[in-house]
Amino acid sequence: MxxxxxxxxxxxxxxxxxxxxxxxxxxxxxxxxxxxxxxxxxxxxxxxxxxxxxSLSPAALGHPVLAFVHIEVTQGHLDEVGDELAAVPEIVEAFSITGGGDLLTRVVARDNGHLEDVIQKLIGLPGVVRTRTEVALRERVPYRLLPLVESVGRTVAAR
Incomplete structure (x- = not known):
């Protein structure tokens, strides 16, 4: 639109x-x-x-560690695992994806030990085969939409 x-x-x-x-x-x-x-x-x-x-800051809420956890799921169990992920408060986003894994989650934690606890909880969910975690070191481009809005606006104005 x-x-x-x-x-x-x-x-x-x-x-x-x-x-x-x-x-x-x-x-x-x-x-x-x-x-x-x-x-x-x-x-x-x-x-x-x-x-x-x-817009809230997980870091200001005491969860400065950000990680992206890829989750591989047993075939046919994607919906069930997705429902279980919704019950984990440290998961702030989850997406079905293509490529290496079935789900990609954005996880926040108090520290690395807490992150490990969250990952162990995920590994223990029925239907989860394995996880792969990538810890974010520094945010390089914060979530933003203004450049996209301006781009869309320029495209519409040029028509």
Whole structure:
């Protein structure tokens, strides 16, 4: 789904100033409050905007270790293992993948010993054949969407 120039400007503001009021967004954009709200509603309905909660830091919550754990699963047990992963609080994301493994999880831990405990818990889940872990050393590009939004906006404007 494409976004137009106004959508791009709205999304930029939401990303750059997430705690600003809708009235202030409308003022900054030079549009009526109703226009802004209609656009926001449309962006939510289309699935472009998927949430509005705060972004939390696992490190600030006492879990500074980040690892990516690849999990190989017994054939036919992917859904069951996926359901079990949802019960492990240290798993902040999990994806079905292609390539070397069946699942890729993003795991946070208090320290390396805690990470080992989490991995042992994963190995013990029914249907898990093996795991492979990669520990992140330093974040080089933080999660971001503004460059993508701007790229999409430029593409739409060029048409």
């Amino acid at each position: 494409s976004v137009d120039e106004l959508d791009t400007r709205i999304l930029r503001l939401l990303l750059e100033q997430p705690r600003t009021s809708a009235r202030e967004y409308a003022r900054l954009l030079g549009v009526a409050r109703g226009t802004l709200q209609a656009r926001l509603d449309q962006l939510e309905r289309r699935g472009v905007i998927t949430g509005s909660g705060p």
